[in-house]
Amino acid sequence: MRYISTRGDAPVLNFADVLLAGLASDGGLYVPEELPKFSKEEIASWAGLSYADLAFKVIKPFVDDCIEDADLKSMIDDSYAVFEHDAVAPLVQIDSNEFVLELFHGPTLAFKDFALQLLGRLMDHVLKQRGERLVIMGATSGDTGSAAIEGCRHSDHLDIFILHPYNRVSEVQRRQMTTVLADNVFNIALEGNFDDCQEMVKDSFADQGFLGGMRLGAVNSINWARIMSQIVYYFSAALTLGGPHRPVSFSVPTGNFGDIFAGYLAKQMGLPIDQLIVATNRNDILHRVISGNDMSKGTLEPSLSPSMDIMVSSNFERLLFDVYGRDGAAVADLMARFKKESVSLGDGEWHKVRELFASYAVDDETTCEVITEVHKATEYLLDPHTAIGVKAARECRRSASVPMVTLATAHPVKFPDPVVKAGLESPQLPAHMTDLFEREERLQVLDNELKVVQRYVAEHCHRS
């Protein structure tokens, strides 16, 4: 499988290179040159496979001959063996023909574990093959950092440095990062806010000289392997609900457009999906593009669903590449203009987007109402991100006879505020995490100064 950039002006890479690359050199994102396609018969033959066996079928064509089958299989097996539920991604029914797909049974209780458990293992494997080491740097406001740390803690060939804003992430989220005591894991609490953390990482990537020859790698949501891993659970849910012989619809709580883009790919690969619904909070750039062809940044407003608080959805560029007929120059031009001003898509392109996606934006008040409503009807507790997905599903649903699946992206215990606000009892940590508040923590508080951070990274990373 060969990978090309959405801006059409970067080297064509194979899977292993894309895995370690991050952004393409022309500023674009890597996508497969051609998607694998599966026939209905082939998809139907996967009914009854375990999650890991299904994942192998879906992922194999993307990896191609970069990794031996047996190695890929065992990395996939190991990644999903750490999930606490035997089904890995179980479906729960919350109303007539309406379901949530629980994607929070991994080590950090949010769906990002699906991608990052595998990503850490894949990176380690490729680095070992090449006899190289890598330094990962990332900024987090919560979920991504802990999932990345859990994914990389067992890797022998990389060190991971995660920056979070000092005293500005929740205690559960902080402890999920700082109680991992592996000697390749470094938590930096920066005296600043999340933007300062991101800036620090960006500036470090722009000038890697401080590492004295070592390479920096990224695990943020533009990494292709993360999207790839997320395609699997769309197949898994559809097969459970009678697919591919009947279509299924999905509603996806969306921030950076990574998760829902994986659903779009599943559909392009042959899975019968009826509706794909983009659910946003009040940071609704995606809803504004899809409903009114208004692609403008707006201002960032903190919400009760912080993992969807974004101004720009980086993975949307991957969709634009397709709707612009894979014309990299057109995408490059649009993104260059978007950097400076508000833009609209061409009429034809916008109509294509609208045929592919429905969308809905949900405010904080409604989020709390949905949590209360669903709890009252079923005693099922939704996290705020998932509640937004359920609301959007109910508003946008076209046909009651097509099963509607909302992706449950986080366990409610990670975001207890709206649950308590809704007047419900605070959710409990799952059994394997009840001692989280007693575990030893390790973190380094650092000044908000590039030189200080870079010196810390350079002094602590392991060199080959």
Ligand SMILES: *Cc1c(COP(=O)(O)O)cnc(C)c1O
């Ligand atoms: C990251 C995250 C999202 C948004 O996912 P994207 O792939 O960025 O659209 C939604 N919910 C939760 C809980 C998350 O952690």
